[in-house]
Amino acid sequence: MSDVESSGRRGPYAKTVQTRRTILDAALEVFAQSGYRSGSLRNVAERVGMSEAGLLHHFPSKSALLAAVLEHRDDHSTEMFNFFESTGRERLTNLVGLAAYNATIPGVVELFTNLAAESTAADHPAHEYFKDRYHRTTALVTDSLEDLQSRGELLPGVDPKSAAQRAIALWDGLQIQWLLDRDSLDMAEQLKAYFDSLMTEPL
Amino acid sequence: MSDVESSGRRGPYAKTVQTRRTILDAALEVFAQSGYRSGSLRNVAERVGMSEAGLLHHFPSKSALLAAVLEHRDDHSTEMFNFFESTGRERLTNLVGLAAYNATIPGVVELFTNLAAESTAADHPAHEYFKDRYHRTTALVTDSLEDLQSRGELLPGVDPKSAAQRAIALWDGLQIQWLLDRDSLDMAEQLKAYFDSLMTEPL
Numbered sequence: 001m002s003d004v005e006s007s008g009r010r011g012p013y014a015k016t017v018q019t020r021r022t023i024l025d026a027a028l029e030v031f032a033q034s035g036y037r038s039g040s041l042r043n044v045a046e047r048v049g050m051s052e053a054g055l056l057h058h059f060p061s062k063s064a065l066l067a068a069v070l071e072h073r074d075d076h077s078t079e080m081f082n083f084f085e086s087t088g089r090e091r092l093t094n095l096v097g098l099a100a101y102n103a104t105i106p107g108v109v110e111l112f113t114n115l116a117a118e119s120t121a122a123d124h125p126a127h128e129y130f131k132d133r134y135h136r137t138t139a140l141v142t143d144s145l146e147d148l149q150s151r152g153e154l155l156p157g158v159d160p161k162s163a164a165q166r167a168i169a170l171w172d173g174l175q176i177q178w179l180l181d182r183d184s185l186d187m188a189e190q191l192k193a194y195f196d197s198l199m200t201e202p203l
Numbered sequence: 204m205s206d207v208e209s210s211g212r213r214g215p216y217a218k219t220v221q222t223r224r225t226i227l228d229a230a231l232e233v234f235a236q237s238g239y240r241s242g243s244l245r246n247v248a249e250r251v252g253m254s255e256a257g258l259l260h261h262f263p264s265k266s267a268l269l270a271a272v273l274e275h276r277d278d279h280s281t282e283m284f285n286f287f288e289s290t291g292r293e294r295l296t297n298l299v300g301l302a303a304y305n306a307t308i309p310g311v312v313e314l315f316t317n318l319a320a321e322s323t324a325a326d327h328p329a330h331e332y333f334k335d336r337y338h339r340t341t342a343l344v345t346d347s348l349e350d351l352q353s354r355g356e357l358l359p360g361v362d363p364k365s366a367a368q369r370a371i372a373l374w375d376g377l378q379i380q381w382l383l384d385r386d387s388l389d390m391a392e393q394l395k396a397y398f399d400s401l402m403t404e405p406l
Contacts (some may be wrong), residue, residue, distance in 0.1 A: 120382035173372025179323035
C-alpha cells in the first residue's frame with residue numbers, strides 16, 4: 001500500500017492493474033474448477049479477499065468478467081507460445097505445443113468449449129469476442145500455412161485459408177471429444193496429424 | 204381416437220407412441236427456434252395443445268425431453284441419409300449431404316452444439332448420450348474409411364480410426380464457426396475437402 005500511495009498518480013492506476021490481474025487469475029481458477037455457470041462472483045470475490053461490490057467495481061458483471069478472463073487467457077497463451085516471432089513451421093509447432101499444454105488444464109478447456117458454443121447466440125455477451133477470436137486465430141494459421149507454401153513445403157492443392165479454418169474447427173471438436181472421454185484421443189497428436197497431412201515434411 | 208379405442212391393447216400404446224412423436228417434433232421446433240435454454244416445457248405443451256403436467260407424463264423432465272429429442276433427431280438423420288446400406292464412399296458422400304442439409308436448420312445445429320459442449324460435464328443429463336454418440340459416429344466413419352482402404356482408395360499412412368475422430372471433430376468445430384458467422388465457411392464443402400485429403404480420388 002505504501003508503495004502505491006507514495007508513487008503519486010501512477011500508483012493507484014498500477015494498483016488497479018494489479019488488482020484486476022489478481023481477480024482475473026482467481027476468476028479463471030473458479031470458472032475452471034466449478035465451470036463457468038456454477039462459478040459465482042462471490043467465489044471469486046472471496047478468493048481475492050474482496051466484497052462482491054468491490055469486485056463489481058472492477059468488472060461490472062459476470063459476463064464482463066468472463067470476457068476479461070478470456071482475453072487474459074489469450075494473452076497468457078500468446079506469451080507462452082510466442083506465435084509471432086518465428087517461421088510458419090515453428091508457429092504451427094507452437095500451436096501443437098499449446099494443445100498439449102491445454103490437456104493439463106481441462107477446466108480452462110471446458111470453459112472455452114462451453115463459451116464458444118453459447119456465444120454463437122447473437123445476443124450472448126461474448127458473441128463479438130468469439131467472432132473476432134476466430135478471425136484472428138484463422139488469420140494466424142493461414143499466415144503460417146502461407147509461409148510454408150512460399151517455401152514449397154505445402155502440398156499442392158492446399159488452400160491456406162480454408163485449411164486454416166479446418167485446423168481451428170478440428171481443434172475445437174477435439175476438445176469436445178477429449179472432455180467427454182480423456183482416453184479417447186490425444187489432442188496435440190491429432191492436431192499434428194492434421195498439419196502433417198498438409199505438408200511435404202511432417203512438423 | 205376410434206381407431207385407437209377399437210384396436211384393444213395395442214391402441215393406447217400406438218397412441219402413446221404417436222403422442223410422443225408429436226411432442227418430440229414440437230420440442231425440436233421450440234428448442235431450435237428459441238434455443239434449448241429459453242425454450243420452455245410450457246411452449247412445447249402449448250404447441251401440442253396439452254398441459255405441462257400432461258407433457259411431464261410422457262417426459263418426466265426437460266432434460267429427459269432433450270435426450271429424447273436428440274435421439275429422435277438422430278433417427279431422422281439416419282433415415283434421410285441411409286448410412287448403412289452402401290459403400291464407404293457412398294456413406295461419406297451422405298455425411299457431406301447431411302452437413303449441407305444441416306445448413307438449412309441452424310436452430311438444430313445450435314441445439315446440438317450447445318448440448319455437446321454442456322454435456323462434457325460428467326453430471327450433465329446428456330453426458331452418456333453424447334459419449335455414446337461420439338463412439339457411434341466415430342465407428343461409422345471408421346468403418347467407411349476402412350471400406351475405402353480395402354478398395355485401395357485411402358492414401359497410404361491414413362489410420363481410419365484416427366482420421367474418423369478428426370472428421371467428427373472437424374464437423375463439430377465447423378458448426379461453431381458457421382453459427383458465429385454464416386458467411387465464413389461452407390460446412391459441407393469443408394467436410395468434403397477433409398475427406399478428399401484422405402483419398403486417392405475425391406468424393
